[in-house]
Ligand code: NAP
């Protein structure tokens with residue numbers, strides 16, 4: 001076993017605190033990564049508070065992990081010590097079902113093993129621990145390569161916020177000629193703006209925060225709509241091909257569906273804990289669709305990272321000390337994230 005240091009919630013709703021624990025020894029197909037940076041996702045907060053389902057505690061959150069490989073198993077082909085590597089939201093899957101074979105491990109028929117807050121059911125059934133930690137051992141088929149060309153701290157959020165927005169935009173073939181609205185300008189939202197623009201779409205940010213308008217414009221968004229202003233919202237009625245919805249709080253789906261054109265698609269990636277409620281007529285009138293998307297497969301995550309290296313895309317980040325994680329969570333809850341907190345693991 002490998003001694004590791006982390007920050008954990010010992011039980012639900014607990015404040016995170018230093019916690020020593022053990023990682024599995026490096027197996028034949030494993031890489032061990034010294035974690036240098038880990039992004040802070042809204043999902044981390046949701047899971048330490050049991051917003052989705054009862055969690056496994058102690059919980060070490062974090063699934064936007066980047067660092068350097070320090071050891072590899074004797075069967076590892078794709079990595080060597082010294083390589084930059086990343087781990088996102090997935091730690092394992094059955095590897096046999098049609099979805100795994102197609103590179104869509106996130107939809108594994110047997111259910112995936114999440115990077116934290118899960119049981120490693122295809123291995124030893126022990127809990128998985130995430131990236132608020134100094135080191136991680138990952139199966140090489142769940143690790144990705146990172147270009148030396150990009151700022152490493154700003155790459156970390158690509159491992160979740162990046163792939164979670166890239167994957168549905170690619171799936172729905174969003175691009176030139178499309179009007180894309182990004183709902184919520186937070187960690188996922190700001191990546192959706194960057195990818196929407198890189199893919200050639202006309203991008204509008206729909207935000208509850210008037211003060212984010214200048215940031216949205218700096219990101220390159222073509223338009224900005226304050227969703228608490230009914231006149232601004234009415235002005236974009238019946239106008240979008242796609243809405244990419246990144247909001248974690250309750251919001252009015254009927255209202256946002258009315259902003260779609262006929263055949264428009266409202267793509268949910270945010271997880272409002274109380275679920276999605278919509279009137280049938282909001283869909284029928286205009287043959288509209290609500291779709292969902294969860295993270296992305298490993299092959300697509302590598303494709304996204306390569307796309308980012310080619311287009312010079314990284315997240316806009318605020319680097320924090322790990323001791324300040326709760327201040328970061330409080331600001332995240334207020335929508336005050338510009339636009340992803342990343343933990344500098346040297347402060348652990
Ligand atoms: P975040 O950084 O906190 O951003 C969420 C944004 O939503 C806020 O910045 C805010 O933007 C907006 N917002 C907040 N309250 C709102 C309200 N009441 N009405 C409308 N908009 C509101 O969170 P994140 O890390 O991007 O995560 C967003 C959601 O995606 C979370 O639910 C998270 O769990 C989920 N997620 C899903 C996946 C997946 O695989 N599908 C992966 C990662 C995360 P404005 O100030 O612009 O309104």
Ligand code: ZN
Pocket residue numbers: 041042043044063089160161
């Ligand atoms: Zn995440």
Ligand code: ZN
Pocket residue numbers: 093094095096097098099100101107108109110111
């Ligand atoms: Zn599978």
